[in-house]
Amino acid sequence: MRKVVLDRAICLKAGQCFYLQPSVFKADAEGWPEIIVGDLDDETFEAADSAAEICPSGAIEIIDE
Ligand code: SF4
Numbered sequence: 619m620r621k622v623v624l625d626r627a628i629c630l631k632a633g634q635c636f637y638l639q640p641s642v643f644k645a646d647a648e649g650w651p652e653i654i655v656g657d658l659d660d661e662t663f664e665a666a667d668s669a670a671e672i673c674p675s676g677a678i679e680i681i682d683e
Pocket of ligand 1 (some may be wrong): 632677
């Protein structure tokens with residue numbers, strides 16, 4: 619199963635992930651990105667992978683469990 623994970627410790631809170639890929643991320647009340655999917659299907663995998671590529675801090679990773 620593929621999942622997307624996010625490291626808030628290095629996130630810059632710039633918001634590209636939730637602005638560009640709202641099927642996978644949303645902003646929480648304080649503007650931090652939050653992951654809104656569990657296991658990735660083909661569609662959400664593409665969205666998460668794209669977010670991982672554009673994230674300026676490298677905070678987004680896709681893992682295989
Ligand atoms: S794109 Fe990366 S740095 Fe920007 S809010 Fe999302 S996780 Fe944080």
